[in-house]
Amino acid sequence: MEQLTPTQRTTIKRIPKRGNYEYETVYKILDEGLVCHVGFVVDNQPFVIPTAYGRIEDKLYIHGSPASRMLRSLQGGIQVCLTVTLIDGLVLARSAFHHSMNYRSVVIFGTAEVVSDPEEKLQALYAFTEHVIPGRWEEVRQPNQNELAGTLVLALPLLEASAKVRTGAPLDDEADYSLPVWAGEIPLRVVADKPINDSRLQPGIVPPPHVQNYNRQKK
Amino acid sequence: MEQLTPTQRTTIKRIPKRGNYEYETVYKILDEGLVCHVGFVVDNQPFVIPTAYGRIEDKLYIHGSPASRMLRSLQGGIQVCLTVTLIDGLVLARSAFHHSMNYRSVVIFGTAEVVSDPEEKLQALYAFTEHVIPGRWEEVRQPNQNELAGTLVLALPLLEASAKVRTGAPLDDEADYSLPVWAGEIPLRVVADKPINDSRLQPGIVPPPHVQNYNRQKK
Numbered sequence: 390m391e392q393l394t395p396t397q398r399t400t401i402k403r404i405p406k407r408g409n410y411e412y413e414t415v416y417k418i419l420d421e422g423l424v425c426h427v428g429f430v431v432d433n434q435p436f437v438i439p440t441a442y443g444r445i446e447d448k449l450y451i452h453g454s455p456a457s458r459m460l461r462s463l464q465g466g467i468q469v470c471l472t473v474t475l476i477d478g479l480v481l482a483r484s485a486f487h488h489s490m491n492y493r494s495v496v497i498f499g500t501a502e503v504v505s506d507p508e509e510k511l512q513a514l515y516a517f518t519e520h521v522i523p524g525r526w527e528e529v530r531q532p533n534q535n536e537l538a539g540t541l542v543l544a545l546p547l548l549e550a551s552a553k554v555r556t557g558a559p560l561d562d563e564a565d566y567s568l569p570v571w572a573g574e575i576p577l578r579v580v581a582d583k584p585i586n587d588s589r590l591q592p593g594i595v596p597p598p599h600v601q602n603y604n605r606q607k608k
Numbered sequence: 609m610e611q612l613t614p615t616q617r618t619t620i621k622r623i624p625k626r627g628n629y630e631y632e633t634v635y636k637i638l639d640e641g642l643v644c645h646v647g648f649v650v651d652n653q654p655f656v657i658p659t660a661y662g663r664i665e666d667k668l669y670i671h672g673s674p675a676s677r678m679l680r681s682l683q684g685g686i687q688v689c690l691t692v693t694l695i696d697g698l699v700l701a702r703s704a705f706h707h708s709m710n711y712r713s714v715v716i717f718g719t720a721e722v723v724s725d726p727e728e729k730l731q732a733l734y735a736f737t738e739h740v741i742p743g744r745w746e747e748v749r750q751p752n753q754n755e756l757a758g759t760l761v762l763a764l765p766l767l768e769a770s771a772k773v774r775t776g777a778p779l780d781d782e783a784d785y786s787l788p789v790w791a792g793e794i795p796l797r798v799v800a801d802k803p804i805n806d807s808r809l810q811p812g813i814v815p816p817p818h819v820q821n822y823n824r825q826k827k
Contacts, residue, residue, distance in 0.1 A: 398653065403676055423695055423709070423796075426645035428656035434617065435654050437647035439693040439713050457622055474658040476642055476798075481819065484749040485737050486759070490642070494658050518704050522794075529789055530703040540705070558806050570748055571813050575741075575822050576801040577642075579695075587777050587791040594790050600700065603794050 398498045399551040409552040412447075418495045418552055419444050421605065422473040423521065423579075427451065429462050429469055436462075442471075443517035447547040449497065450504070450513040455541040463501045463543055471497045471545060478577050482559035483570040489555065491574065497550040501543040513542045524599030579605045617717045618770040628771040631666075637714045637771055638663050640824065641692040642740065642798075646670065648681050648688050655681075661690075662736035666766040668716065669723070669732040674760040682720045682762055690716045690764060697796050701778035702789040708774065710793065716769040720762040732761045743818030798824045 393399070393410045401408030409415075424439045438459045443450045449471065453460050463469060473495045480489040504510045511532070518526045532540070559572050581603045584596045612618070612629045620627030628634075638661075647656045657678045662669045668690065672679050682688060692714045699708040723729045730751070737745045751759070778791050800822045803815045 403673065424693055424711075426647075426656050426658075426691055426693070428645075428647040428654035428689075430649050430652065430654050433649065434687050434717070435647035435649050435689045437645050437656055437689045437691040437715065439645075439691060439711070441709060454622065468653050470647075470654045470656045472645060472656040472658060474643055474645070479741060479822075481741065481744065482748070484751075484755075485733060485745060486749075486751050486755040488737060488740070488744075488748075490660060490740075492643075492658070496656070498653070514704060518707060521707065521709075522698060522700065525700065525707075526704060529701070529707075530705075530784055530787060532703075532705050536703075536705040558804075561808075565749055566808050567810065568749060569810050569813060571815050571819060572806040572809065573815070573819075574804040574806075575819060576804065577798055577824070578801065579796055580799050582795040582797065585777075585793040585795065587793075589780075589785050590791065591786065591788050594788060596790050596792070600790060600792075600794060603698075605796070 393550055395551060396549050399496065399549055401551060401553055407553045407555055409554055414552045415495050415547065415550050416444070418475060418493045419449065419473055422475055425471050425473045427459060427469060427471050429459065429467055431462055441517065441521060443513060443520040445512060445516045449545045449547055450517060450542055452513065452517060452540055452542040454539070460541045460543060464503050464541070466500050469499060469501055469545060476577055479575040480559045481572055481575065483561045483565040483568045483572050487559055487561055489559065491555050493552065493554045495550060495552050497545060497547060499545050499549055501545045504542040504544050507537065510537060510542050514540065522599060522603060528597060581605065612769055614770060615768050618715065618768055620770060620772055626772045626774055628773055633771045634714050634766065634769055637694060637712045638668065638692055640694055644690050644692045646678060646688060646690050648678065648686055650681055660736065660740060662732060662739040664731060664735045668764045668766055669736060669761055671732065671736060671759055671761040674758070679760045679762060683722050683760070685719050688718060688720055688764060695796055698794040699778045700791055700794065702780045702784040702787045702791045706778055706780055708778065710774050712771065712773045714769060714771050716764060716766060718764050718768055720764045723761040723763050726756065729756060729761050733759065741818060741822060747816060800824065
C-alpha cells in the first residue's frame with residue numbers, strides 16, 4: 390500500500406501505534422470530514438480557522454473571498470498546519486483516568502499555493518462542492534466569470550501528512566476490571582435530518598435524491 | 609447580557625454580522641463541542657492538534673500526559689489559539705457560489721497556565737469528564753495520586769474570545785430565485801448509537817442511564 394514518508398513533523402510521538410502513514414487512510418479521513426482547521430502564524434500569533442475544503446488526488450483545496458485574512462496570509466507562502474478530525478465514539482473506562490475517545494484525524498504540514506490556472510480553479514470548485522454533497526454540482530448554476538474572479542483558491546500538497554486513529558474498547562488497569570462499573574463504547578456519528586425547503590422555491594420543486602438521501606456515511 | 613470585549617484579534621472581520629461576543633453564546637458552543645483544535649507555534653511552525661476539554665466558568669481546561677509535545681510547549685506560556693466548531697447543516701443554494709454551511713464556532717486567544725493546585729486540578733478533571741458525559745464521574749474510579757501526578761492540566765482564561773454563527777436559509781442572487789433548482793438546508797447533528805459493552809464486564813452490569821440516554825443535545 391502506498392505510504393507517505395514520515396518526517397520529523399509528521400511522526401506520531403505520543404502513542405505511536407495510533408499513527409498511520411498510508412495514503413488510503415489519509416484520503417478516507419479527508420473525504421469524510423466536512424471542515425478542516427487551518428493553523429497559521431501572523432506576527433508570532435497562531436490562528437486556527439475552520440473552513441470547508443475539497444480534495445483532488447494529492448492536493449487539498451481551500452477557498453474563500455480574496456478579502457479573507459486567512460487566505461491573504463496563506464497566499465504569501467507561509468507555513469500551514471491543516472487538521473481534520475472525526476469523532477467516532479466515546480470510550481468509557483472503569484476509571485476516570487482511562488476515559489478516551491475513538492477518533493480519526495489527519496494533520497498536514499506545508500505551504501499553500503494560489504491556483505491561478507482557470508481550469509484547475511474550476512476543477513477545485515467542482516471538487517469542493519462534490520466533497521460536501523455529491524451530485525450537487527450538475528444541478529446548480531455554475532460559477533460565472535465574476536464569481537470565479539471573486540474566489541481565491543489555494544492548494545496544499547498532501548506530501549507531509551499523517552493520520553492518527555484510535556478504535557475499539559477501553560483499556561483499564563488490570564485491577565479495575567473487577568469493579569462493578571459499566572465500561573464500553575458509545576458510537577457517535579453525524580446524521581442528516583429532513584431537508585428544509587427554502588421559502589422561495591419555484592412551484593413543484595422537491596428535494597432531489599442527492600439531498601433526500603444525503604448521508605455522511607463512514608467508509 | 610454579559611459581553612466579552614472584542615480585541616483586534618477577536619473582532620470578526622469577514623461577515624461581521626455573524627460575530628457574537630456574548631458569554632452565553634460562547635459558553636453554549638463550548639459546552640456542546642467535544643473536541644477543540646489547539647493552535648500553537650514552535651520554531652515558526654504552526655501546529656493544530658485536536659484534544660478534548662472541559663470548562664469551569666471562564667476557564668477552559670485541557671489535559672494530557674506531561675510527555676505531550678503540545679502540553680510541554682503550551683506550559684511555557686506561549687500564545688495559543690483554541691477553536692471549537694459545530695456544524696449544524698449544509699446550506700444549499702441555487703448557484704454553486706452561494707453554497708455555505710450553518711455552523712457555530714468559538715475562537716479563543718491567550719496563554720495557558722499549568723494548574724498546580726491539587727484541588728483545582730481535581731475539579732478540572734471532574735469538569736473534563738462531566739463535559740464529555742454528564743453523570744459519569746460519580747460512577748467510576750476516581751484518579752489516584754499516581755494518575756493525578758501523571759496528568760498535566762492547563763487552564764486557558766476565556767478573556768479574549770469570540771463566537772461566529774451562521775443560521776438559516778441560503779442567500780441567492782436575486783436572478784437565481786427563478787431557477788428550477790431545489791434550495792434549502794440539510795440539518796446535521798451528532799447522534800449516539802447503541803452502547804457497545806466491553807468484553808470484560810462483570811456479570812449483570814448493564815449500561816446505566818447516563819450511557820443509555822446519552823445525547824449530545826443541541827441547546
